[in-house]
Amino acid sequence: MDNSEIEDFYHHDFTTASEWEVFIARLEEIIHEWKIPNNKIGPYLKSGDFIKHTWIEAFEKLNFADVEFLLKHYKLNINDEESSAGPTEECEDARSQCQQDALDPLNDFAVLAGEHMEIARYYGIREFLVLVPAKQSSITDETRIKILLSSLNIAAINSNCEVPLLVQVQEPWQRFYLGVSIGKGSTANFEMVHVKKIPPHCKHLTGLLSLFKQRIGAGSGFRPDPVMVSIRFTYLLKDWTNSSWTQEPPDFDFMQGETLGVAELGKLPFGATFDPVGELHLFTTWPQMSENVVVDSEGFTDLEPQLAPEWTVQVKMVSSSACLLGDYLTDFLYLCKNQKTLVDLLGDAASYVSSEDQVLSSAFNALTESRIPTISTVVGKAVTKKSKNIDGPIAEEVLLPILYFLFPDAEDNPKAPYSDVNSYGVEDDQWRGIKTCAVNSLVWRLSIVAAHCAHNLGGASALAHLWHEFVQEIRFRWEKSIPIPGVGSGFPDSVRTCLLHQKLQMMNCCIERKKAREECILKSQSMDIDDPDTESEEEFFECTSEEPTDEEEPSVKTVQKTKHSLWNRPAGRLAKHPSLRLVKTGEALYLPVTQDPVPKTEDQLEEDAQVMMQLGTDQHASEMRARLMSASLLSDMESFKAANPGAVLEDFIRWYSPRDWIEEEGLDEWGQTNGHLSPRMMIPNNPWSRAWSSAQPVPAHRQKRLFDDTREAEKVIHYLVSQRLGQVAQLLLPSLTHAALYTLSLQEQEALPNLPDVTQSILNKLQFATKPIHQKLQLYEEITFDIEGVEALVAQVNSLQHKLGGNTDSKELTSFLVQLMRGKEVIVPGGSTGYIGTRITTMFREAQKAVHILTMSNSNNEMDVSGDNKQKTFPEPVCKEFILRAVTPRPSPTSTPQPQRLYACLKREYIRMAGLFSEDTIFI
Structure with a gap:
């Protein structure tokens, strides 16, 4: 019993997978889920494909040694029909996709936005897998780095994956990537160097060539063919204050001057308060040339910007430019x-x-x-x-x-x-x-x-x-x-x-x-007022005593002269109605002079509407509502009575509301069409009849003003x-x-x-914002933000037009500015010899002149000991980029020739070198 217990206690199951094996198995599983091993070699790339086409991104989470990782997959989405035909697989040892892309110079120096997209620039590949720590933690321990690289290598071999597998190590800000790609009969290693202090022999092309040849020829004993070189220098211009090319903002400080012009008062300012163009980047490129045709050493260089065959420009705008x-x-x-x-x-x-x-x-x-x-x-x-x-x-x-x-x-x-x-x-x-x-x-x-x-x-x-x-x-x-x-x-x-x-x-x-x-009061005061008894009867008598004609019907009565009483004389007549007569007397109906309607502003109309709504819906509320609305009606009735003594409600309705007078067949005694009031006017004690009974014959100028001005x-x-x-x-x-x-x-x-179109969209917003009487400031804040954005764009275009176009206006310049405003790198038409290139050269020359004058003014010596005060047109480049390519047999002279690539980026604060070095795994 004791022996069996001891055997059970020390029993180990060696078939259990370790944590490292589980991690590798998970890598292989993800690779198969994404169907990466089934990928075929794609077509040849065209110039600019890295920028023109979109990149597809996918990721999965996995853990290893208590650290969470993300495995990300990036692939350039290319339509095969639009691209050139791909290479044919002649044999099993054909180059892999990454090796083919490493030798393709058409997408050199492509700048891509997005996380980890710099890998495509460093190594020139269109598809890759990258393993990164999920929480931006750093992997600086060399042992851990080797374990991760070994894991990627094993996973690539087991899954037959030719897509490069890389891992991000060191500090996240360093963008440091190492990896491997297992092809058919070859292996490509991705290596990188990133140091702050640039070695003296690496500052020029000569030293980089020596370093590259030493790296790919170590131990092979084979002298490679001439290396193909692609070079790009970047020049920066941002100190516009020392240049005459700055577009000054409009001067709208006129209110601080001695005079104040009317023309300025009537308009709003427009434009940026300072130059919205922050930086101009000039890229001078020498694409794919042999090392034998160019010299770049410490003592001499052929790489002058004016001699570069390709010029491209990119501008960076001020992030938050203030606009007037x-x-x-x-x-x-x-x-x-x-x-x-x-x-x-x-x-x-x-x-x-x-x-x-x-x-x-x-x-x-x-x-x-x-x-x-x-x-x-x-x-x-x-x-x-x-x-x-x-x-x-x-x-x-x-x-x-x-x-x-x-x-x-x-x-x-x-x-x-x-x-x-x-x-x-x-x-x-x-x-x-x-x-x-x-x-x-x-x-x-x-x-x-x-x-x-x-x-x-x-x-x-x-x-x-x-x-x-x-x-x-x-x-x-x-x-x-x-x-x-x-x-x-x-x-x-x-x-x-x-x-x-x-x-x-x-x-x-x-x-x-x-x-x-x-004016009416002054006129009445200036007129002589005669005795009413001596006034002409024409003013107070209405006479229609014409003899009836043969055409008139004999039943029509003849209207006799009517003398109005002193207290009932007609007043406030505007004009004689062309056809209507009074129902009772047969006298002509006169249009009265009435008070004008009461003008009201929007807030008063809204207040009246609220009062009407607050009254309710019962009978008393209806009466109150009718009383509030009958002031104008009562005034018109009084004016009508004053102009037409002897008139009745029917006369007023026929003039004021013809729809409430229903005509009948036949004629009345005055020769007018018979008729009667509408049913709503015949309702007992309705508002119209009450108002008529209470109305007195008062002309408009003697009434209480409806509108008290x-x-x-x-x-x-x-x-x-x-x-x-x-x-x-x-x-x-x-x-x-x-x-x-x-x-x-x-x-x-x-x-x-x-x-x-943008202006019209803002106009639509403003139409909606101005409708309500109570303004919503949030809507105006949105409109202001939109106007600011458009104003900044216009200011940027105006500044670029001033710098690059001057007074010229051509379709070529317009097309150039349209592409430049999109924030992309744009080819300068004609290079350094074109019109735009000439203006760019002049801008750099004047900027250098300003720096030279400033330096000389701050220095006691006007020229150096040698007396060489020659001023350069361009400053020192802020960035030098080199891409070296070669196809050499490695690791031995008998090996199959393999693609080799080195990318070097030299800046003032660091040097970065990223190399893709291939080896033959069959004929070693």
Whole structure:
């Protein structure tokens, strides 16, 4: 029993797989799941395929030694029909796909975006597997690195996988990859070197060639054929301040100068505040040439940029370039959230305008006039000007041109007059649907000037000052009965214009009614009033005593002269109706002079609608609703009775609501068609009959005004005065955004063919944003963001046009700019000898000259000891890239020739070399 227990205790199952074997088995399983061993050799690549086509990516998770890894698969997605025919497999030892790609020079130096995509650049392969730590941990231990490489090697052999298998080691930022590819009768090893200090012998092509030949010829005793070399140098130009090629931003600091031009006030700024082009990268390339035709050593080099057969350019824009129009809108949006009152911002100078008790008459206003200078006190139309004025946030010399620009009729010779006052409706088809105002109207100008003040003249306090002056001028014009320019006459257009424009239209309506009433009073006072008994009977008698003609029917009675009583004389007649007569007396029916309908702004209509909804649906609510709506009806009835003494309800209905008069067959005694009232008019005690019975014969000019222009004007002024700063900004925001979009629409740039479509999409958003009476700032923030993006693109194109095209405009340049704006590397037409290449060369030369002058000014010695002060056209390249290729037998002279490739990248801070070295595994 004891022996059996001991045997069970020390028994081991050697068939159990270890953790390392499980890891390798999982690698093989994933490779088979992705069907990688079944891949066939693809077609030959074309130039630019690495960039033009998409890369397919897949990944799987797996664990090994308590570390989580990701196995990623990258493959270039190529349509076989579009590519050249692939190589035929002549024998079993044909080159693998990665070896074929390593010798293909058509996609050298391709820069690909995406994680681990630099592998394609380092080794020139179109498909690969890479094993990376999942949590960005580093694998720096040499033993672990060898174990992972061994695992990949075993998995590749067991699964018959010819696709390269690589592993990322060292620190993640180093982008360090090692790997292997097992082909048919050959093995390709992927090696890499990455050091910070560049060895002196590796700084030039000569040293790299020596290193490459030594690596591929070690132990073989075979002298390889000449190495094929591809070279690329990168030159950087980013110091635009030292160059005359910088496009200066538009100068919109005009408000800080001595004068203020009207032309600048009427437009919004557009463009970048500084050059939006951050860097220009020039790539000079010498593709696939023999090492015998080029020399690049420490003492001499043939690799001059002007001699490079290929020039390509790529630009990098400033990440967050500040643009003038976007800044204006952003600052104004910020003010929309300001809840301070005018008194908070202007102090005692504006305190009187916040009280309704002090908004009374012109005489009282003159006693409490603001200490801030207003247009009412400084222009010719003002009565007096105070001897002492305390300057507000906006200086008077700046404020005056602004106010004259808003109210040009205050000048004898206006510099910027408005067009026809009746043309300020939103009728332009391009902007139809935007609920703001007409272009260049008063509200349009006010919104632009407000943006100038908010951005350049002091922010919130400057906007408050401008608004205070604007309201003071509106009050002044009301008191003096001076129409407001740039608004137009007529009723407030609550359908197509913004609320502020409606309020100003309401003020103009009030001013027009006030002027008409005052003129009527003056006219009546100037007329001599005669005794009523001596007045002509033609004014008070109606006579239709014509003899009946042969055509008239004998049954028609002849209308006799009717003398009206002194208290019942007709008044307020407008015109004689062409056909209708009074039902009872047969006298002609006269159209009365009635009061005009009551104009209302959008907020008043909304308030009325809410009142109607709050009344409810019962009988009392219906009566109240009818009483509220019958004020205009009662006024018209009284005017009708005054113009037609002896009229009855039927007469009024026939004129006022013909659909409620139902005609019958036959004629009445006055020769008119018989008829009767509609059923709804015959309901006992209906609102129409009650109103008719209570109506008195009062002409319109003696009635109580339906529209009290004085009261309504004071309500508008109070509305404008009581607004907080954020509310003021929100009133102006729709028009300002409209003006910004209008400014954007004026930009024409052939290099941005989609610009009209983008502008139209922003226009659609603005149409939706301006519909509600209460503005939603989030929508305007989105529109501002869109406008900023388009403005930045236009500024970038303008800057590139200025740098690369100058004053020329050609299809070649436009096509070049279109590709350049996509952020890709673009071939320079004509290379260094073309027009664009010449301008690039000149830019580098002038930049070098500026650096040279700066260096000389900072140095005591004007030239070095040798006296060599020759200035170079190009600076030292920021990056040197070399790709060396050869086909040599390895590991011995009797081996099959195998592809060898070395990529070297030299920068100021490091050197990286990535090599693909193949060996024959059969004839070793």
